[in-house]
Amino acid sequence: MKKSILGIFTALCLLIFPQVSFADAAVGDVIVTLGKDLSSQDRQKVLKEMNAPENATIIEVTNDEEHKYLGDYIPKAQIGTRAISSSSITVAKKGTGLEVQTHNISRITDEMYLNALMTAGVKDAKVYVTAPFEVSGTAALTGLMKAYETTSGEKISEDVKKVANEELVTTSELGEKIGSENASALMAKVKEEISKNGVPESKEELEKTIDSAASELGVTLTEDQKNSLISLFNNMKNINIDWNQVGDQLDKAKDKITKFLDSEEGQNFLQKLIDFFVSLWNAIVSVFTGGGTSESNG
Template identity: 55%
Template sequence: MKRIFGNKWMYLGLVFLFLLPVQAFADAQPGDRFITLGEDLTEEQKNMLLSEMGADDHEEIITVSNEEEHKYLGNYISKRLIGTKALSSSSITLGEKASGLKVETKNITWVTKEMYVNALITAGVKDAEIYVTSPIPVSGTAALTGILKAYEVSSDQAIPEDVKQAANEEMVKTAKLGDEIGTEEATALMTKIKQEMVKNPPETEADLRALIESAAKELGITLNEEQIQSLLDLFNKLKELNIDWNQVGEQLNKAKEQLDAFLNSEEGQTFLQKLKEVFASLIDAIAALFKG
């Protein structure tokens, strides 16, 4: 485990909460829900997932094909990992303004909830509750395609192709980096880099490299040159997107307020107490090993 415990919970909490103000849902109303289903699901699997998501006859269902999945993922991961069947499915429920972005998953083995959140942020999705599922364990990389497709339907506006590509690339690169340095560490690093880009927007590639290296150092993460170059390529692309970074900073401050409110609440205090108990048990177990 890398040396990031002191800041880990704050950064992971921010990952769940902070939002990029790119584009709001235009026509749909809070509470409206859209469901995506993989095109290659059997009828039995479709019915099982619809039941799992509590769908009714009035909700709009959007179909996602394996061809669409390969279109947005083919440049970043192997065809084997994408697979030959579209199975990943999801629901997206629109929330009230400034309610935040929340993601839950089931049968997703590689892409974490935090990674979805960061990628969706890049694509401009906000104020929604998202559920990602599959009838069998899958990597989860293909699910983002369906979520973004549902977003386009709900907003009645197309997400630019370069934004979709950037969101998918960010998700995959974060997952790959997580395999190398730790999932929580990779997610925290991506969040930290975005925070620093808000505070001090890099003007040159040298500035961006320094920002990435500084963020990693602050989190106690050691990156090799290949990893740094991968992040440089990604964030250079993000710099070119139409993102109001000043507004991002305001959203980050709001996210911190929400996190502080949670930690000071009864639920948050219970969470912290459970965390203390876990580490106390771990210390006792280690001590018992030495006594033996």
């Protein structure tokens, strides 16, 4: 159980690009990104929900920007014609890591935002993603990268943005077939292998690395799923990734998670999780065996 949870948490913490914190922002500063197509009423509703301070930096995201960065990977109809989803980023202390919460976001999970932000080089921030009603969440992703550029004064290269979005979509689509946790864990495992053994020189070697990671996790991939991963990691090869740093960051993430699981708080968490599954199993058994207290007539 502990090993399984460690693997899932590590998958969410894996960083594949060198990170840079908000260089020109102070701890506690808030940057808000708003979908440009929000109505005035919805705009105020979102700002109130975020509890955004009056001096927060506000950045708007357009639907054209969504299509620019996601159009190669998601059908136009799926992206839609309006930028609605919005977000806030609160700059945190150095070394505290990323924290993401979402509300009314249907397609993009918390973990997918984490991965995309880490890919873009963002760290040490609390992120809140929301919308006045249920939406896909693509505008917020675009806005978060835009907010980083504005705040840090550093330009995220177009290649990095494209790979980050490709990774987001690939993981999302894979998660729909094998589960989001399995998809995240698989991505993390492949990256871990590359950081330890180097970038595979050929397609065959890369395929072998993916097969090995999938087998270790007990995941079965179709040829199409495997080919999409091969394409993604081939694109990563063309970007200057410090894979040694990837390995170091992964090791640190594992250490942090292990310390939590070994702590009293972590042990309480594990026990509650075990108790939940025991209760769930007992309930299922009771249904199929007609369990429960029987009443006699007489």
